[in-house]
Each structure stands twice: as C-alpha cells, then as structure tokens.
Amino acid sequence: MDKESQKPRRAPAGAAAFREDVTQAIRAAVFEELATVGYARMSIERVARRAGVGKAAVYRRWRSKLPIVLDVVSALAVQGMPAPDTGSLLGDVQALLKVTARLLQHPMAAQILPDLLAEAARNPDIAQALQAAVRDSQRGIAETIVQHAVARGELSADTSVDLALDLACGPLYWRLVMVRSPLPAGYLDGLARATTAALGAARTDR
Template sequence: MASDTAPSRRAPAGAAVLRDDVTEAIRAAVFAELAAVGYGRMSIEGIARRAGVGKAAVYRRWRSKLPLVLDVVSAVAALGVPAPSTGSLLTDIRVLLEVTARALRHPVASQIIPDLLAEASRSPEIAEALQTALRDTQRGIASGIIDSAIARGELPQDTDAELALDLIAGPLYWRLAVLRAPLSPRYLDRLSAATTAALAATAAM
C-alpha cells in the first residue's frame, strides 16, 4: 500500500504531506461507495478499501464521513457549468436541458442524488450542501440564460430567474429521478418550446 506522504527534501517537521493523488482517489471512492451502498451504509473503512489506502489516510483529511461527503459535494458544485450562449432563449434552454438530462442519467448520479436528498431530510448539513450543489449552481446558470434573453429583448426586465429554474429543472427531475422514464430528443425539443413559451407567458403577467 502506498504511503500517504510524498518524498520531499523539506517535509514539514511532525506533519504528513498529503498527496493529491491519494486525496483524489478517496474522493472518487466516495462517489463509488455512495452509488453502491448509499450514505447510510457508507463507512470510512469501505471508502479506504475502495481507494486502496489505509483508514488513517482518510482521517488525516476528514474527521468523519459527513464532512467528507459535504466536501466532495461542494467541490463538484464549485466546478459549475457555463451558461449556454447560443444567441436564442429557445436554443439556450434546449442545450441546458440536454446537459442536465445527461448528468441526471449518469448511473452514479441517478443513484447518489435521490439517496442524498433522502438523507437531507434528516441532516441540515447535507441539506445545506445539496442546496449549494444542486440549486445554487443551477440558479446561476438559469440567471445567465435569463439575463442574456433580457439583453436580446426576448424577455422583459422583471423576468423571474427563480421561476425559470423551476420550469427548466422540475420536469427533468420528475421524469428521470422520480418516474425514471426515458427522454427522447423529441421530448426535449417539446419541453424546450413549452418552457420558452411559459417564461414568455409568466413574464407578461
């Protein structure tokens, strides 16, 4: 088993040097464990075994599985996704729907997200992390799409980006995470057109 300290001529006295490759292996193992056994049954032992490291390597970075999971979820959220910029509200929404659907259809995400949402009802810390990971990041993308549409004159200044996010993300989560129904390109085309029309209609109210 590889040591968790990297060779260094000036290693800090009395402190381990945390290797980046070990940290990334642990983070990847967290996703795999969440998908395989869920948060409730996930353990530091299982994460360490899957990452190919000792438990001490995990505990040197995180004191328990909760801060470990929160850190991994927050790190993924921080990566963000650039707002589509196609020059049209309809096509911007279509691109965003495609990207979001692809992410929700990923085998790991399709297992992890429902499990973490269930845990969020029991853990304020997990709920807060998911708020950042799943909603705040998407809110920024929706705001970018709406701001661009306003600048082009497709939507009025007072268009509600929060409502836009609900209209865009809600149907996808319902079909993929709740119903687990397939999504065809034609469905995404129709949903894009319906969402664009709904935004225009609600903005006029």
C-alpha cells in the same frame, strides 16, 4: 502502508502535505461507495479500501464520513457547467436541458441523488450541501441565460430567474430522479419550447 507514507525529506506541514492524487482517489471512492451501498452503509474503512489508501490518509483530511460527503457534494457546485450562449433563448434552454439530462441519467448520479435526497430529509447539513451543489450552481447558469435573453429583447427585465430554473429543470428532476421515468423522443425539445413560451408569457408584476 498507504500512499502517503513515503514523504519528501522536508515535507510541508498541514494541508500542503496532502498529495492531490490521493485526495482525488478518496473522492472518487466516496462517489463509488455512495452509488454502491448508499450513505447509511458507507464507512471510512470501505472508502479507504476502495481508494487503495490507509484509513489514516482519509482521517487526515476528514474526521468522519459526513464531512467527506459534504465536501464531495459541495465540490459539484464549484465545477458547475458553463452557461450556454447559442444566440437565442430557445437554443440556450435546449442546451441547458440536454446537459442536465445527460448528467442526471449518468448511472452514478442516478444511484447517488435519490439516496442523498432521502438523507437530506433527516440531515440539514446534507440538505444544505445538496442545495448548493444542485440548485445554487444551476441558478447561476439560469441567471446568465435570462440576462442574455433580456438583452436580446426576448424576455422582460422582470423575468424571475427562479421561475425560469423551475420551469426548465423541475420536470427533469421529477422524471429522472424522483419517478425514474425515461424521456420520450423529442421530450427535451418540447420542454424547451414550453419553457420559453411560459417565460415569455409570465410577468412578476401580474
């Protein structure tokens, strides 16, 4: 019997009837299943068993495993990370890189991201969800960092936010997600200095 079988005497209809603790248990189980077996082998049955609920509790929320994964991955974009405000461009970039590196080196992320990237090449819905969860959320942070740097006079007003994000985080995704190479000592500080120097030298009107 799943956890939602004992409903209050006058249970609300629709989404309001869903217990949040059950929903969170299912989302956590999806993450664990993706990390353990990958998207291709993940099933509603496995997710329900890992979450400790009946399959009906899963199907009441999502009709199949694809909407589950899209919902869970998209939720990452909503959570996001706060934009650092250290008082300098270099400090902000260092803070962003340290948080991003820590997230990418998390064992679960290290298992899930490469698998979802492979699935994204075959499934445009997953590709779009990853775009929102990974790049779009971090672009907002990069935009804030650039705006602060422009206000301090560290960068010109025409500095490209996309270029800033590519320069700062591109090498991290390459090393940690694509080739899975550990970061040498001092790598993040060196990358932060290189990024700020490149941004200071680059102008979109050239």
